[in-house]
Amino acid sequence: MRVLISADMEGVTGVADPADVRPGEPEYERHRRQLTAEVNAAVRGVLARHPGATVTVTEAHAAFRNLLLPDLDPRARVLRGRPKTYGMLAGLERGADAVIFLGYHAKAGTAGAVLAHTVSGAVIADVRCQGRSLGEIGLNAALAAHLGTAPVLVTGDDLTVREAAQTIPGVHTVEVKRALGASAADSLHPVRACELIEDAVPAALDARAEVRPPRFTGPVELEIDVHRTATADHALLVPGMRRTGGTTLCYPAPDYPTAYRLVELVATLGLAAS
Structure with missing residues (x-):
């Protein structure tokens, strides 16, 4: 059994304000x-069910350098720093049987959700694939499916786990907080x-x-x-990218992994243009 844990931060219990997840x-x-x-x-939950499992943790928040490595379960490996192949899901290219989305948040525009955004709140308002709007849960679940990995568990606030259940039928969830607003x-x-997380992993x-x-x-x-x-202007430097509205970009990706990586690229270009 090979399990990847994608560790974001906005969906961790107690987190409510942008300053809670901002280094410094x-x-x-x-x-x-x-x-x-x-x-x-989550690591304990995996190894309780599959004692011989290989567990890899991939950092998935901000600059991908948030975990306190001396305190991390020594039975897990960790991927940190950026850029990484497949970003929040770096490590899937090596193969995995299951992936856990830990500390996740709702997509951009979700009313009342804690710190809701998609990839980069300062840059991206929405992402659509074949006309379907997807946040990080959907984007990452689709990449996992493309690479033959099952997204089995999502943790976060109540609106996040609701989005997960709607986007990934059959997924297990753990609600660690209830949203009272964007920053509460x-x-x-x-x-x-x-x-709750440890107990949920084996069944998931x-x-x-x-x-x-x-x-x-x-x-x-x-x-x-x-x-x-200005972000759209910079994104048009990507061959094949076109603008279909003042701030709407369109790209005919040859496959889903290419589309996934283009989202990350646009987010990076947008931050550079700010």
Whole structure:
């Protein structure tokens, strides 16, 4: 059994404000400890069900350097830093049987969700593949499916797990907090959140054949709505990219992995243009 844990941060219990997940802020240090604790809970859950499993943790928040490595379960390997192949899902190119989306958040535009955004809140307003709007949960689930990996568990706030259930029928979820607004949450105690995550993993792994993630075969028409016209200007430097509106970009990707990586590229170009 090979399991990848994609560790984002906005969906960790207790996180509510942008400063909670911003390196250099006082609260960030406390919340990165909780992120590490929740990852460790998932690792324990995997190894309780499959003692011989290979567990890899891939950092999936900001610059991909958030986990406290000395505190990480020593039975896991960790991928950190950027850029990484497939970004939030780096490691899937090596092959995996299941992937866990830990500490995730709702997609951009989700009313009332804690710190909702898609890839880069400062750059991207929406992403559509074949006309279907997808946040990070959907984008990552579709990549996992393309690479033969089942997304089995999503943790985050109540609106995040609702999005997960709608986007990935059959997926298991753990609600570690309830959203009270974009920067407010009713959170579980950190210990309780870890207990729920650890307990949920074995059943999620057992049910991986029941998961039905979104799939895109063949060419994919990718559309990205960005916030600024300057971002669109920079994105037009990509051969084949075209503008279909003032801030809407369209790209005819030959396959889904190419579309996925184009989203990350547009986000990077947008930050460079700001």
